[in-house]
Amino acid sequence: MNYHDTSRRFMIDNSAIRGEWCLLESTYQTVIAKHNYPLEIQGLLGEMMAAAVMLSSTLKFEGRFTLQARGEGPIQLATVECTHDKHLRSVARWQGDIEGLGFNELLQSASLAITIEPDKGENYQGIVPLEHGNLSQCLEFYFQQSEQLDTRIWLHEGNGKAAGLMIQVMPFNSADALNVDDEAQAEDWQRVTTLADTLTAEEHLAISAEELLHRLYHEENVRMFDAELIxxxxxxxxxxxxxxxxxxxxxxxxQILEEQEQINMNCEFCNTNHNFDKVDIHMLFESSSASNDGHTH
Ligand SMILES: [Zn+2]
Known part of the structure; x- marks a missing residue:
């Protein structure tokens, strides 16, 4: 099976630790191909995409998950949307010369938000403080602060791919249910995250989830869940x-159509032009006035 553009959930048996893995290739390349992004933006979007896939996978919901940076500095907008069925889209806008800028410089005077929009129910929004040197650390801090969940995240981008690995202590007192005491949990956490720290970007971007988890955790019992296609x-x-x-x-x-034949509405995400001519515009207002006043004729 082709393991690119998939995500996998896993659990370390007999511990209160769960994980998420993802590797994006054609999805990432499609996003990058839509616009002529500089390398700095490609890197940022790649990491944001991998993060959005993993973060949305930890949620049980139907709807849309968005990770979005907005700012007045070099980055004006960088956004990734991921639906529960793993449809992803992403776009960025920037200004000025951004050559060589790192994460903090790109996102100076920006804010980073996580938004969850369930198909049913209320939206949720959380702000990720940009107080750390990279996206992984900012998100780890966010989980620690807002959810009180120990979380480690590894994000890599390069060679036309983006990869993510996330290790997290399970919520809902799962440790109690498993009979794992605090000391054992701290030991498990230390061991599992220390091993993950040995992962190189090259490995992360090149190998399947099975291979990666075998390399890191061949002495553990790792339970893997089915791959989800992205x-x-x-x-x-x-x-x-x-x-x-x-x-x-x-x-x-x-009036605009007096001067030009069509009005072009461009979608920033997929770069598709949706064109409207005079007939379209007349029909638009007929249908909108019919639905606005609610009369049936
Ligand atoms: Zn579109």
Missing amino acids: DFKCSCSKKKMSAALVSLGKEELL
């Missing part, structure tokens, strides 16, 4: 774009 899929549509057009007003739109 792919690039944009949720944009002409219909969604038309909602933005309607807010401009019919007169304004028709």
Whole structure:
């Protein structure tokens, strides 16, 4: 089986430790190919994509998970959306010369947010403090602070791939249920994370989850769950774009169409142009006024 563009969950048996692994190739390359991103942005988006896949995998929900940085500095926007069925899309906007800039410099005067939008129920938003030198450490700190969950995250990007590994203490007092005392849990944690620290970027980007977990944990009993496939899929549509057009007003739109044949609405995520001509605009306002006043004729 091709292990690229998959994520795997695993557990270390007889411990309260769980993990997530992912490796992205074509999904990552598709995102990068949509825009002419400098290497610095490619690196940031690659790490954000791997992180978003793993973070969303730890949640039991149906809907959309977003990891998004917004700022006034070099990075104006860097966002990754991942749905529960692992459809991913991502885009970034930047300004100025960003050559050679690292994580903190790129994200100066930016804020990083995690948003969970379930199909049913209320949205959740958490702010990830940007007080550490890389994305992994910022996210580890976030979990420690907001969820009180010991978490370690390894993110690597390169050779057209992005890889993630995450190790976390299980929530819900799972340790109590497993009869693991605090001391044993601390020992397990130390051993499992120390071994993961030996992982190199080259290995991480090149080998399958089975191989990686065997290399790190061949002395443990590791239980692996089924692979989940990840792919690039944009949720944009002409219909969604038309909602933005309607807010401009019919007169304004028709005036634009006096000067040009079509109005092009470009989706930043997938770079698709959705085109609207005069007929489209008339139909748009007929259907929106029909649905707005609720009358049936
Ligand atoms: Zn799109």
